[in-house]
Amino acid sequence: MSNPITLQKLAELVGGQLSQGATDDVITGLNSITDAIPGEVTFLGNARYLPALKNTRASAALVQDGLDAQDARDGLALIRVKNPTLAFSTVIRWFEPPSPAITQGVHATAVVASDAVFDPQKVSIGAHVVIEEGVAIGDGTVIHSGVFVGRGVRMGTNCILHANAVIKERCVLGNRVILHSGSVIGSDGFGYEFVNGRYQKIDQVGIVQIDDDVEIGSCTTIDRARFGRTWIGEGSKLDNLVQIGHNCILGKNCIIVSQTGISGSTQLGDYVTMGGQVGVIGHLKIGDRVMFKARSVVTKSISEAGTYTGYPARPLMEGHKMLILPARIPELIERVRELEKKLAALEGDDTQS
Template identity: 75%
Template sequence: MSHSITLQKLTELVGGTLSAGSPESIISGLNSILEANPGEVTFLGNARYLPALKTTRASAALVPEDLVAEDAREGLALIRLKNPTFAFSHVIRFFGPPAIEFVPGVHPSATVASDVVYDPQKVSIGPNAVIETGVHLGDDCTIHAGVYLGRGVKLGAGCVVHANAVIKEYCILGQRVILHSGSVIGSDGFGYEQVQGRHQKIDQVGIVQIDDDVEIGSCTTIDRARFGRTLIGEGCKIDNLVQIGHNCTLGKHCIIVSQTGISGSTRLGNYVTMGGQVGVAGHLEIGDKVMFFAKSGVTKSILEAGAYTGYPARPLMEGRKMLSLPAKIPDLLDRVRALEKKLAALEGGTVHS
């Protein structure tokens, strides 16, 4: 959708301070710092892109409050803010397409059991959704096309379940939970015992409980507990392609990034962050405000707040040192071979200078 706005109005929209540029200049779009054109606004959210402020073709940029003016291209309008990345969300909403309007009602092709508890004037249920017996839907819930809600599922107010997601029997979601397409909540935990040489399935009769304001990405799976509950705490944000095993507990406001796997019965504290492809063994305890860098392997409980990396995960500086050692192996081998040659020469009675 085409919009335009003066630089002064844009500054007011994001709540910043205009420190360069004409307030009456017209901004007609947005773009990344590398791809922006004249008339567009961009932002500096990562220090690695600081050199791009010298070359960007944008007309304006949202920048940190402490940016040195000399770091930006001459003539580039600067709007200073505490958090340019977050403030740019206002710009996106202004220039982007309008938000999808909530339209209450039940599509004729949806299958809704007769005893489902909901107000059809306050929920939206899309085509081919299947909602089983005993389900409770809070007001303002949106159930998109092809969603499956199993027997006895409970959703709080304002939840959004995107197309083809699955919430299996008796799982509980709090308010304003967002579940993206293809994700499965409440699949069986991976539990087997070997009996007489065969793997025998262990019943998984617990649930998944997801507290308020959680967002879960596409194709993520969260297993139901063997008994009791798998718990995802308030405000957690979970990326695409994450696996959370049975009986895990995540504290409040954790960040779990793509392709991370957390084995069963592991407990995370509050504000834990896991980068992409982190692997966590089962039955561990992770303390508050622990951060694991991408590809870390967590093999033991870590309770002290701080950053960790490597396999097995170690405190950041130690882990980085260990990760750097394999790159030194070729040089060390060359040195060893040279010493072996010198030793062989000495043993043979010949000394080389």
């Protein structure tokens, strides 16, 4: 890293207030709160790392407004900001070298249908990309090596398709959509009927629609609708290894964390959050601002905003109680045995008398 900066300039860069530390001290790099060394800046983005402020070797830390300076190591410069995690992104951009410039145009090894619609001077199409008939690509879009774009796909401006992503036929992407490597958009929905002792495939003729500013993680799969559309709402973010079933609808600004599976025809409202390994059965409706903690199993529709957990998912406090109860079973069994012994003793006394 290069591009050193004084503490005062760093505070100005992130829109923060330097509350302790010499304004002309120089910062030469950045690191995590546990790995930082003198001369580097770090940040406290999660309260669980608060004890680390006493031990960090960093020269400075971005912390939230209102943090008690006594929680930090003596001599650690503090820059107070509203959101340390977000502000640290600005610090990263200051110190990290700029990304390599994207080469506009179409690589010689790309296979592009003659009727595909795009301006070759305003897009970048990498090596061994395949673009089939009837595709339309918006300006500023970058398609990295090995991507497959099926016939009739339409995508907006400034999208980024990382290596080996797949968009199957007729699917629609909005503006600024990001697909990470290995993601598959528009695979067939999981639809079969059991006929004469065998499973018979049901045609899946719908599409996937992904709205503006959606990001899809690596190896995430979104099935096309049986008919109509599977729809991912504006601003939603899907982690790696997520499965979205056919005809699902996700609202705006949803967060879906890794290894979550949402069965077909389930509808999510806006600002729904699902932790890792959440499972959702099909044909449910989830309201706005509902949060499911990791490994919850959702078995019924939920309309009331709040946090839910457990199997089946229940409101947070109730769910916690249900999760704790199985651990008490050995204790309860032992108590029952003791009560049975006491009861047997009492019955024996009654018989002797």
